[in-house]
Every structure is written in structure tokens, then in C-alpha cells.
Amino acid sequence: MKCSDVDRILPEIVDGVAIEGSQELEVKSHLETCPDCSELVSDLKLIVRESRQLVASEEPSPRVWARIAADLRAEGLIREHGVEVARPVLIPAGRRRWNPFWLAPVAAAVLAACAYLLNHKPTQPSASLASQPDVVQQAQTQAAPPPSEQPAGQQAGIQKPAARATTHSAPQLAQRKSLSLPQDSSSQGQAPAQDSTKVATLSQPASDDDSQFLTEVSQRAPTMRATYANQLRAVNNEIRETKAYISRYPGDIDARQHLLEVYEQKAMLYQMALDRIQ
Amino acid sequence: MERLQQTAVVTLALATCLASVALAESRKEYRFNVGPNANISVDTQYGAISVRPGTSSEVVVTAILQSEKTEVDNQQRGNRVEIDSHLFPGADSQTGRVDYELQIPPDATLSLRSSTGPLSAENLKGDLTFEGTDAVVNVHNVSNGHLHVTTIRGPITLSDVSNGHVEISSLSGTVTMTSVTGPFVRASCGRGSIFYDGDFGSGGDYKFTTHSGDIEAVVPGNTSADFSVHSMLGKVHNELDLIPQHSRYAVEEGRSFFGSFGQAASKVVLHSFSGKIRLKQR
Numbered sequence: 001m002k003c004s005d006v007d008r009i010l011p012e013i014v015d016g017v018a019i020e021g022s023q024e025l026e027v028k029s030h031l032e033t034c035p036d037c038s039e040l041v042s043d044l045k046l047i048v049r050e051s052r053q054l055v056a057s058e059e060p061s062p063r064v065w066a067r068i069a070a071d072l073r074a075e076g077l078i079r080e081h082g083v084e085v086a087r088p089v090l091i092p093a094g095r096r097r098w099n100p101f102w103l104a105p106v107a108a109a110v111l112a113a114c115a116y117l118l119n120h121k122p123t124q125p126s127a128s129l130a131s132q133p134d135v136v137q138q139a140q141t142q143a144a145p146p147p148s149e150q151p152a153g154q155q156a157g158i159q160k161p162a163a164r165a166t167t168h169s170a171p172q173l174a175q176r177k178s179l180s181l182p183q184d185s186s187s188q189g190q191a192p193a194q195d196s197t198k199v200a201t202l203s204q205p206a207s208d209d210d211s212q213f214l215t216e217v218s219q220r221a222p223t224m225r226a227t228y229a230n231q232l233r234a235v236n237n238e239i240r241e242t243k244a245y246i247s248r249y250p251g252d253i254d255a256r257q258h259l260l261e262v263y264e265q266k267a268m269l270y271q272m273a274l275d276r277i278q
Numbered sequence: 279m280e281r282l283q284q285t286a287v288v289t290l291a292l293a294t295c296l297a298s299v300a301l302a303e304s305r306k307e308y309r310f311n312v313g314p315n316a317n318i319s320v321d322t323q324y325g326a327i328s329v330r331p332g333t334s335s336e337v338v339v340t341a342i343l344q345s346e347k348t349e350v351d352n353q354q355r356g357n358r359v360e361i362d363s364h365l366f367p368g369a370d371s372q373t374g375r376v377d378y379e380l381q382i383p384p385d386a387t388l389s390l391r392s393s394t395g396p397l398s399a400e401n402l403k404g405d406l407t408f409e410g411t412d413a414v415v416n417v418h419n420v421s422n423g424h425l426h427v428t429t430i431r432g433p434i435t436l437s438d439v440s441n442g443h444v445e446i447s448s449l450s451g452t453v454t455m456t457s458v459t460g461p462f463v464r465a466s467c468g469r470g471s472i473f474y475d476g477d478f479g480s481g482g483d484y485k486f487t488t489h490s491g492d493i494e495a496v497v498p499g500n501t502s503a504d505f506s507v508h509s510m511l512g513k514v515h516n517e518l519d520l521i522p523q524h525s526r527y528a529v530e531e532g533r534s535f536f537g538s539f540g541q542a543a544s545k546v547v548l549h550s551f552s553g554k555i556r557l558k559q560r
Contacts, residue, residue, distance in 0.1 A: 002349050002351060002364070003349075003351070003364065004351055004353070033366065034366065035367060223370075223371075224393075224411075227411065227412070227430070227431070231430055231431075231449050231450070234449070234450065234468065234469060235449065235468060238468060238489045238490075238551070241489075241551065241552070242489075242551060245510060245511070245551070249510075252510065254508055254510065254549055255510055255551075257549075258487065258489070258510070258549065258551055261466055261487055262468070262489060264447075264466075265447065265449055265466065265468055268428060268447060268449070269430065269449060272409065272411060272428065272430060275391065275409070
């Protein structure tokens with residue numbers, strides 16, 4: 001006998017109605033091995049037992065019941081007679097399977113942050129940025145990984161933004177300018193610092209979410225924690241690498257698109273945990 | 279004589295082991311009558327799922343349970359069949375394992391989920407969705423439907439996939455595609471590599487992206503595609519005689535190239551953050 005079979009005859013079990021001989025043995029056997037069903041049955045029996053002890057004289061007036069019913073109906077917690085219910089839910093899903101719905105808004109928040117980054121164009125066109133060596137130097141200092149982490153040939157590529165900017169055609173530059181956010185000319189020199197601050201602001205909640213995520217995984221599926229922790233670390237590294245690259249090459253649309261894809265992969269990791277961890 | 283005794287002992291031990299395994303393992307079969315375009319889903323925490331086409335009106339599910347610490351929940355609602363492995367407390371990847379073998383109508387919509395896998399399907403024509411953490415995914419000879427595959431570490435292999443909407447995503451699994459064509463093909467990997475061997479069809483939109491994984495595409499001489507290849511920090515290598523095309527970027531020697539091959543019927547985008555990209559001619 002399975003849990004779903006117990007669900008079907010739960011009212012009879014709770015009310016103590018006689019069940020067919022062989023089925024009764026199966027129910028008994030199942031309740032001995034399934035703590036979920038056993039706990040549910042004992043809880044329901046307790047409720048039934050206690051409810052019988054209610055004194056009739058303490059019954060509230062019909063007006064009180066009507067008001068409570070109206071409130072419950074308004075909240076959609078009870079239905080009118082005649083409304084067909086797809087399947088009577090006797091056991092809340094949460095009893096059987098952990099369903100961390102909080103991960104869904106987290107994933108959505110990650111994607112929203114990502115969309116912001118994707119749409120947030122550089123506060124300066126590449127050409128003007130490249131024309132200010134101090135600013136370029138500042139951005140590189142803030143965002144560049146240690147030299148040991150840079151791939152071969154990276155050092156030679158540091159000057160690429162300027163080279164790329166100068167080779168762009170006029171329409172391309174105009175397009176980039178039209179995508180740029182409105183800016184105060186007095187704040188132009190602060191742009192890289194602002195970008196870094198925004199990046200830090202966006203990444204901070206994700207770290208908190210990651211910690212909460214891993215805590216939940218540890219509690220619900222300890223054996224999977226290492227897998228998710230490693231994957232999370234790796235995808236966060238990818239995000240950091242891509243952000244650092246965008247800081248250096250703010251006009252690279254492919255890099256922004258790539259950042260979106262990396263965030264999508266992180267959201268996928270969360271989503272799979274939501275689906276899989278029980 | 280002594281040798282005969284040793285053989286007998288070994289045989290007895292082997293038989294005992296096999297018998298104990300057979301006792302622990304149980305095999306159950308479920309049959310469901312369905313109409314056209316049935317919707318079938320199988321969800322198991324641990325275990326393999328393999329699917330092949332059967333008759334057009336019946337779904338046959340064979341479940342092989344490794345212990346009594348798991349059970350199979352199944353339900354049918356009209357044309358929808360749901361199979362779900364239900365673990366009891368204390369079940370682990372061995373005792374909670376349930377392997378499934380399915381025969382389904384070829385046009386059915388199928389959804390498979392397993393953390394460990396492997397997941398495999400062949401000779402189907404419906405929409406297919408596969409999801410697995412570490413699951414190896416193998417899909418062979420499917421057509422005319424959407425194919426969505428998601429894994430965290432599991433490698434994904436597709437072969438002879440045609441005329442479908444294909445979306446593949448893996449964090450660190452390798453994606454291998456052989457003769458995969460369709461109007462819309464996407465493969466996205468983090469650290470895994472992407473290998474493609476085929477002609478990119480005709481009129482399709484292909485985009486393969488990785489973060490640090492390499493991308494390699496091997497195409498025949500009659501390929502007809504417009505290529506846009508860019509690795510932000512990695513190298514690119516091209517063996518095709520491409521006709522240069524205008525692109526939104528200036529070509530960075532060794533990091534990007536853009537061009538057409540043949541009639542440029544399909545659009546192919548290969549992007550990587552730091553992986554190498556190679557475009558080869560077969």
C-alpha cells in the first residue's frame with residue numbers, strides 16, 4: 001500500500017470505520033513504516049477526539065460563523081458547494097517534500113539584477129573613457145584580477161578598448177551613445193567608482209542568498225551540499241570575471257550578454273535545487 | 279578435487295550474492311492507455327530512465343526498485359501520466375534508486391528528471407525535457423519537437439536531432455552534438471566544452487556559448503552558414519574559407535572572426551568568455 005492509497009481512505013481510518021480485512025492489515029503495515037502517514041493519522045484522530053469534547057453551549061451565534069465563512073471565502077480558503085476540486089488535498093505538499101519557494105523570488109531577483117547590468121550602459125562612451133588615462137587606470141586597478149589569474153596574452157590586450165573604440169564607425173559610436181544613461185558632466189570622472197559601487201551593491205544580497213541557499217541544502221540534503229557549494233562558487237567566479245571584464249571593456253555588448261547568461265545559469269542552479277532537494 | 283571444491287564455494291558465494299540482490303530488487307510494470315499527444319513525466323531522485331517508442335496508444339513503464347525504502351507513485355489524469363519515485367526516510371542513493379524503462383507513443387510529450395541518471399531517449403517525435411544534476415543525458419534520433427536539456431555536471435550527447443527547437447544548458451557538463459539541426463538551437467555551458475559535428479542545417483539560428491569551456495565545430499564542405507565567432511579572453515581558430523562580412527565589432531585578430539560560408543542559410547554564433555573556439559572543415 002502506498003501513501004496515495006492511504007489518502008483515499010483516510011476519512012475511514014480516522015473515523016474508525018471498518019475497512020476490508022486485507023486492506024486493514026495493509027494500512028496498519030503502511031502506518032508502521034511511513035512516519036508521514038502515521039503522524040497525519042494520529043493528528044487527525046486527536047483533532048476528532050478533541051472536537052467531540054466541545055460543549056454545545058459554547059457554540060457561537062450563527063452570525064459569527066457567517067462572518068468567519070465570509071472572510072474565508074474572500075481569501076479563497078473555502079469554496080462554495082458545487083465547485084469541483086481537482087483533487088482533495090489531504091496532506092499538504094509541504095509535509096512530504098520540501099519546496100523552498102523562497103528560491104523562486106531569489107532567482108527572479110538575480111535575473112532582475114542581471115537585466116539591470118545588461119541594460120546599464122557605460123556612463124561614458126568608450127572613446128572618451130579611453131581618452132582619460134587616469135580613469136582607465138583606475139577602472140583596471142579596481143576590476144582587474146591579479147596578474148597570476150590573467151590568461152596568457154591578457155597583458156597585451158589591455159589597450160584593446162582604445163583600439164576598438166577608435167576603429168568603430170560613426171553610427172556604431174552614435175548607437176553606443178544613444179544607449180548610454182543620462183549623466184551629469186560633473187560626475188563623469190566618478191563613473192568607474194560608481195560602477196564598482198553598484199556592482200558591489202548588487203552582489204551583496206546574492207551572497208546572503210547563497211549562504212541561505214547552502215544552509216537549506218545542508219539541512220535538507222547534506223550529501224548534495226558539496227556539489228551545490230562548488231557549483232555556486234564556480235558560477236560566482238564566472239560572474240566576477242565577467243564583471244571585471246565589463247569594467248575594463250564597458251562597450252562590449254557580447255560581454256554584457258554573457259553576464260546575463262551566467263546569471264541565468266546561477267538561476268538555473270537555484271531552480272534545480274528547488275526542484276530536486278526533497 | 280580441491281580445485282572442484284574451490285569452484286563450488288565460489289559458485290555458491292556468487293549465487294548467494296545474486297540471490298540477495300534479486301530479493302532486494304523488485305520489478306513493477308504499469309500500463310496506461312493514452313490518446314494522441316500524451317503528456318508523460320517521470321521524476322526520480324536516484325536512478326536511470328530510458329525511453330523508446332512503443333505503440334501509439336499505450337504507455338508501458340517498468341520500474342526496478344532497489345529496495346523497499348522507495349515506492350513508485352503513479353497517476354493518470356486523462357492524457358497525462360505522472361510517475362514519481364517516493365523516498366522513505368533513510369533512503370540513500372543506493373537504496374532509493376529506481377530505474378525506469380519506458381515505452382511511449384512516439385508523439386508524446388516527455389519530461390524526465392533524475393539527479394543521478396543516466397537519462398536516455400531515442401526515436402521520438404514529441405517535445406522532450408530532461409533535467410539532471412549529475413545525470414548523463416543521451417538523446418538519439420528525435421525530431422519535430424522541442425528538446426530542452428538541463429544538467430549541472432552531467433555530460434549531454436545529442437545525435438541525429440532535426441527540425442526541433444533545441445535548448446541545452448549545463449554548468450560544467452560537456453555538450454556533444456552530432457547531426458543536430460533545427461530552426462533554433464542553443465547550447466550554453468559554464469566550464470564544459472561544446473562539440474558540434476554537422477552542417478548547421480538550412481535556415482537555422484544557432485548559438486553556442488561557454489564561459490571557460492572550449493567550443494569546436496566541425497562542418498562539411500557543403501555547409502551554408504553565416505558565422506560570428508568571438509572569444510573575449512580566449513583564442514579563435516578558423517579553417518574555413520569564409521567570405522568576410524560586416525560586423526558590429528572590429529575584428530580582433532585571434533579573438534574573433536565573422537564571415538559567410540556557402541549561401542549563408544543559417545546563422546551561427548559561437549561565443550566564449552575565455553575558452554578556445556575552433557571552426558574546422560571535415
